Amino acid sequence: MSGYVGAIDQGTTSTRFIIFDRRGEIVALDQREHAQICPQPGWVEHDAAEIWRNAQATIEGALAKARLAPSDLSCVGLTNQRETTLLWDRRSGAPLANAIVWMDARTEALVARYSAEGGKDRLRAKTGLPLSTYFSSLKLVWLLEALPGARERAEAGEILFGTMDSWIAFNLTGLHFTDATNAARTQLMNLETLQWDEELLRLFAIPRALLPEIRSSSEIYGACRGALAGVPLAAALGDQHAALIGEACFAPGDAKNTYGTGCFLLMNVGETPRASTKGLLSTLAYKLGEAKPVYALEGSVAIAGALTQWLRDNLGIISSSRDIETLARSVPDNGDVYFVPAFSGLYAPYWRADARGLIAGLTRFSTKAHIARAALEAAAFQTFDILEAMEADSGVALAELRVDGGMSANALLMQFQADMLGAPVVRPHCIETTALGAAYAAGLATGVWKDTEEVAAMWRAGPRWRPLMPREERDRRLAKWRKAVARSFDWSE
Numbered sequence: 001m002s003g004y005v006g007a008i009d010q011g012t013t014s015t016r017f018i019i020f021d022r023r024g025e026i027v028a029l030d031q032r033e034h035a036q037i038c039p040q041p042g043w044v045e046h047d048a049a050e051i052w053r054n055a056q057a058t059i060e061g062a063l064a065k066a067r068l069a070p071s072d073l074s075c076v077g078l079t080n081q082r083e084t085t086l087l088w089d090r091r092s093g094a095p096l097a098n099a100i101v102w103m104d105a106r107t108e109a110l111v112a113r114y115s116a117e118g119g120k121d122r123l124r125a126k127t128g129l130p131l132s133t134y135f136s137s138l139k140l141v142w143l144l145e146a147l148p149g150a151r152e153r154a155e156a157g158e159i160l161f162g163t164m165d166s167w168i169a170f171n172l173t174g175l176h177f178t179d180a181t182n183a184a185r186t187q188l189m190n191l192e193t194l195q196w197d198e199e200l201l202r203l204f205a206i207p208r209a210l211l212p213e214i215r216s217s218s219e220i221y222g223a224c225r226g227a228l229a230g231v232p233l234a235a236a237l238g239d240q241h242a243a244l245i246g247e248a249c250f251a252p253g254d255a256k257n258t259y260g261t262g263c264f265l266l267m268n269v270g271e272t273p274r275a276s277t278k279g280l281l282s283t284l285a286y287k288l289g290e291a292k293p294v295y296a297l298e299g300s301v302a303i304a305g306a307l308t309q310w311l312r313d314n315l316g317i318i319s320s321s322r323d324i325e326t327l328a329r330s331v332p333d334n335g336d337v338y339f340v341p342a343f344s345g346l347y348a349p350y351w352r353a354d355a356r357g358l359i360a361g362l363t364r365f366s367t368k369a370h371i372a373r374a375a376l377e378a379a380a381f382q383t384f385d386i387l388e389a390m391e392a393d394s395g396v397a398l399a400e401l402r403v404d405g406g407m408s409a410n411a412l413l414m415q416f417q418a419d420m421l422g423a424p425v426v427r428p429h430c431i432e433t434t435a436l437g438a439a440y441a442a443g444l445a446t447g448v449w450k451d452t453e454e455v456a457a458m459w460r461a462g463p464r465w466r467p468l469m470p471r472e473e474r475d476r477r478l479a480k481w482r483k484a485v486a487r488s489f490d491w492s493e
């Protein structure tokens with residue numbers, strides 16, 4: 001059997017195809033960004049056809065760079081931005097509209113509507129999730145109400161719903177399925193049974209004919225067509241769950257933080273879901289084939305690396321994401337500037353849909369470098385808030401934090417993160433942890449790797465940052481951050 005494993009990482013910012021060898025080393029990588037379509041304040045959409053074109057192009061690109069043919073791959077895994085909601089025509093495969101991206105806040109009025117109807121506690125008990133603009137349920141309600149004829153066509157079985165895993169898998173194989181980690185984020189799946197929940201389908205008036213079949217995160221679903229012709233598709237899972245596997249967080253208490261468009265800290269809590277009292281999500285970690293499901297606590301931050309992109313695309317003060325570090329390093333500190341990136345409201349642990357972004361503390365002294373520095377520091381402050389809640393909820397004090405994701409390339413941020421946490425931060429040798437986790441999940445299903453112990457033994461530490469800032473200074477900055485957060489509330493009406 002060939003030892004190469006492919007992984008499609010369909011992220012919020014870009015789509016990658018990465019080929020790994022049996023040691024988990026990258027053999028070739030190809031990546032394409034797609035457009036962030038923002039037609040109104042708070043709205044964010046993706047063109048699903050563009051995403052599928054990019055997926056195909058990156059598959060071809062990486063195979064060409066590696067000088068490999070599809071038959072050289074023993075299997076392929078798929079991982080994706082979660083919650084992003086799409087409807088498409090079952091026959092033609094054409095999307096009915098742009099996908100509504102997870103961070104899109106257009107369903108704020110629906111949050112209010114369903115909150116008024118009660119049942120919030122029941123929803124949390126069944127799904128582990130609060131009522132929020134974040135999850136697919138309200139995005140799907142919105143699409144079924146906004147698109148003429150969509151509800152009737154859904155009831156007639158003519159259209160299909162899916163998150164990006166289902167969309168890519170449908171195009172790759174012709175099958176309509178999702179995995180349990182992605183289904184967990186629709187707010188329509190029961191976290192205990194791992195099945196669509198009839199009561200929730202009634203609550204949100206979702207026609208069952210729309211829904212994909214729920215499968216495990218690691219099994220052979222079918223063979224791919226097109227650029228991956230004949231290769232078994234053997235894993236599908238949400239990107240944060242894949243990163244948990246890529247970071248080898250297989251034991252209860254193991255945790256990782258991924259800094260991409262947003263920032264997502266997940267802790268493995270074992271084979272029973274753990275309810276949060278501190279504003280975290282109770283969610284599925286992964287379901288590997290026939291093995292028992294493993295659960296997680298999650299702290300989700302909507303805007304982290306997206307702020308770097310915003311400085312690049314909307315303000316034009318940097319020309320590429322990595323330039324933010326040079327600009328931020330050109331000043332010794334944030335000059336008392338604090339940036340609360342509540343562009344989509346604030347997620348964990350606040351869950352304030354009414355919050356909006358603000359830059360606080362500006363004076364004539366402030367420069368774009370202070371704003372860049374404050375933008376980076378925002379990711380570290382938000383992570384501090386999450387970790388504080390996570391430690392309280394789980395009773396586990398993390399000795400160090402495993403980090404990954406595009407933004408973890410930023411050494412200034414990583415040092416500041418260690419300073420704010422008062423604990424070391426360690427980045428693995430392979431920064432493409434999300435894709436690696438999808439590759440591991442696929443290789444576990446096809447026998448490339450024997451078991452999770454073998455995978456865990458392959459994790460290797462890269463650079464480590466230790467806290468250097470005096471405690472009083474750290475506490476002063478955290479207090480300032482909290483003051484700024486409080487000022488971002490109650491803005492959207």
Ligand SMILES: Nc1ncnc2c1ncn2[C@@H]1O[C@H](COP(=O)(O)OP(=O)(O)O)[C@@H](O)[C@H]1O
Nearest residue numbers: 011012013014260261305306308309322406410
């Ligand atoms: N050196 C850097 N400093 C700060 N942000 C960065 C850096 N490199 C990439 N980013 C940000 O990280 C995000 C990309 O990370 P990635 O893990 O690919 O995200 P996603 O999976 O959400 O598409 C982008 O928002 C980008 O602006």
Ligand SMILES: O=P(O)(O)OC[C@H](O)CO
Nearest residue numbers: 011012081082260261262
């Ligand atoms: O695309 P990422 O890496 O920002 O991850 C997005 C999350 O899955 C959203 O829940």
